Amino acid sequence: MLNRPLLPISALPAWARLNNIKFHDIGFEKLANGSGIVALTDKEYSAQQLQEGNKPEILITVPPDMVLSLDSVHEFAKSDPYLREVLEGCGDLGRTARGAILIFLLCHITYSSDTQTRIGVTNPWSEYIKFLSSETLLPTLWSEDELVLLYGTSLKDAVDHKLAALEAEFDRLREATKSIAWCEREWWDEENGLTLDDWKVVDAMYRSRALDLPGSGHVMVPCVDMANHASGEETVALYETDGERNAVLQLRWGKKLRKGEEVTITYGDEKGASEMIFSYGFLESSVEDARQLFLPLDIPDDDPLKQTKKKICANKIAPGLRLAVEDGQIKWESDFIFWACVNEEDGLSVEMMQTNEGPVELKASWKGDTVIGQTVPETPPRNLTEVLSQDPQWDLFQLRAAVLVQQCLQSRLEMLGGELEMAFKTVEHDPDGTRTGVRTPVYEMIGRLRVGETGLLRRGVQALASEIEQLMSSETVQVFLKQQEQEEDFS
Numbered sequence: 001m002l003n004r005p006l007l008p009i010s011a012l013p014a015w016a017r018l019n020n021i022k023f024h025d026i027g028f029e030k031l032a033n034g035s036g037i038v039a040l041t042d043k044e045y046s047a048q049q050l051q052e053g054n055k056p057e058i059l060i061t062v063p064p065d066m067v068l069s070l071d072s073v074h075e076f077a078k079s080d081p082y083l084r085e086v087l088e089g090c091g092d093l094g095r096t097a098r099g100a101i102l103i104f105l106l107c108h109i110t111y112s113s114d115t116q117t118r119i120g121v122t123n124p125w126s127e128y129i130k131f132l133s134s135e136t137l138l139p140t141l142w143s144e145d146e147l148v149l150l151y152g153t154s155l156k157d158a159v160d161h162k163l164a165a166l167e168a169e170f171d172r173l174r175e176a177t178k179s180i181a182w183c184e185r186e187w188w189d190e191e192n193g194l195t196l197d198d199w200k201v202v203d204a205m206y207r208s209r210a211l212d213l214p215g216s217g218h219v220m221v222p223c224v225d226m227a228n229h230a231s232g233e234e235t236v237a238l239y240e241t242d243g244e245r246n247a248v249l250q251l252r253w254g255k256k257l258r259k260g261e262e263v264t265i266t267y268g269d270e271k272g273a274s275e276m277i278f279s280y281g282f283l284e285s286s287v288e289d290a291r292q293l294f295l296p297l298d299i300p301d302d303d304p305l306k307q308t309k310k311k312i313c314a315n316k317i318a319p320g321l322r323l324a325v326e327d328g329q330i331k332w333e334s335d336f337i338f339w340a341c342v343n344e345e346d347g348l349s350v351e352m353m354q355t356n357e358g359p360v361e362l363k364a365s366w367k368g369d370t371v372i373g374q375t376v377p378e379t380p381p382r383n384l385t386e387v388l389s390q391d392p393q394w395d396l397f398q399l400r401a402a403v404l405v406q407q408c409l410q411s412r413l414e415m416l417g418g419e420l421e422m423a424f425k426t427v428e429h430d431p432d433g434t435r436t437g438v439r440t441p442v443y444e445m446i447g448r449l450r451v452g453e454t455g456l457l458r459r460g461v462q463a464l465a466s467e468i469e470q471l472m473s474s475e476t477v478q479v480f481l482k483q484q485e486q487e488e489d490f491s
C-alpha cells in the first residue's frame, strides 16, 4: 500500500492563500468529527437582509480552476504525461467524473509517496490531498470482523456489492496500466506496489467529499469539503456557484453564527441511516430511525419466466425495493416487483426474435400489443407499474406485489433478530480494534443501524398487513378468488 504524507489542518490557510482561495472570517480546527470549519466572527444572514436584496454572507470563495472535476482532470493531464497515459489506458473509467478523479487522486498520492524515481507533474491538489484525513469510518474500509456484524442489514448488501465492484475496477486498472512503464515500476511491483486498499482509499475520499455543485456536477471543492454535516435547522451553510463561476460556501438565510461556532452543511437530510454510513461513515446522534432502506429482490424460483424476465430487466431496472417513512407514513416502491407478479395467464407474452447478425433478442408485451421490455441494450422497458395500473386486474396485481413485499420484509426481520441479535450483543470491541478486531465506534454505529432497520421493517410489515387486508376486499380480487375456487372444484 502507498504511504501517504499528511499535513496538519493548521497549515491549510497558508495553502489556500497561495492558491487564491478566499476565507471570509472563517478558520479550520480539529473537532470531534475530524477537521471542520468554524466562524472567526459573529455572522448573520437575516430574513430582512434577504428582503432588502442584500447578497448572502459568503464564507469561502474557491476559484473555478481549483475545483476538481472531470474537465479539470483532463486539463491537468495535458501537462502531466504520467496522468495522461493512465487516463488514456483506462478508457471509459477515465471518462466519468468519479473515474477520472479517482485516477487523479491515486496518481498524486503516488507522486508524493516513496517512488523509485521522481515522477509526475505537481499542482495545488498534490498538496491539498495531504490535508484529507484517512480516519473516515466508511464501511468499504472496515475489517472482516466488523463487516460480518452487518448481517441482515440493508447496508450488508450495499457494501458487498460495492466491494465486488471496487475489486473488479482495481483489476481493470491493473490490466489497463501494467504495460505503462512508470505504472509497471511504481504500481505493479509485487512487494511495494498498489493494493486494493489504495483504490478503496481514493474511492472513500471521493464518496465522502464529492459535492453536486450547481452548474458543474460531481466535483471536489477544496476547503469547502472540510464542512461537516448537520441536519434540519442545525445546517447553517450551503454551497453554490456564483456569477463568476466560483464555488462558494455561504450562510443560509435566517441563520446566525457566533464566533467559534461550527459551519455545517447538509449531506442530504433525506438519506437513510444505511446510506449515511455507506457514504460518510457516521450516523448523527439525533437520528433515531432508519428513515429508508433498499432491499434486493429476486423473481421467485417457481416462476416459469424467471430467467427471461431477469434478462429483460438486467442493467435497466434495479432488482430491489425501497421502504421509507414519508410524512409519517410507510411507503414502499419497486418497479421490479411487478415483473414477479404477472405471467402468461395474466396477459404477459414473451417473444424471441432472431436478428440478421446479432444475438437472439427477447421482447415482452402486455396483452398482445404494449411492448413492455426488450433485451436490446438501449431500449429502456416501459414502466410496468404504470402499464398494469391501467389494467382492470390492477388490484389483483397490487395484492400479489404486497404479499411478496411483506414476505421480503419478514425474512429480513428474521435475519436481523433472534439468535443473531443475541450474538451481536455479546461481540467484544475496543476503542481502536487492536484487541478485538472491532472498533467501538463502528460496533455502536452498526448497533444503532440494526435497531433502526428492525423498527422500520416492523412498521413495514404492519403497513403491508393493512394494505393486503384492504386489497383482499376489492371486488376484482374477490371475483378472481371465486373463479379460482370454481376451477379447483371442477378439477
Ligand SMILES: C[S@@+](CC[C@H](N)C(=O)[O-])C[C@H]1O[C@@H](n2cnc3c(N)ncnc32)[C@H](O)[C@@H]1O
Pocket (backbone or CB within 6 Å): 033, 034, 035, 036, 131, 132, 133, 135, 136, 137, 208, 209, 225, 226, 227, 228, 229, 230, 279, 280, 281, 282, 283, 284
Ligand atoms: C466532507 S468530510 C468533512 C471533513 C472531515 N471532518 C475531515 O476531517 O476532513 C466528511 C467526513 O467528515 C466526517 N463527518 C462529517 N460530519 C460528521 C458528523 N456530523 N458526525 C460525525 N462525522 C462527521 C465523516 O468522517 C465524513 O465522512
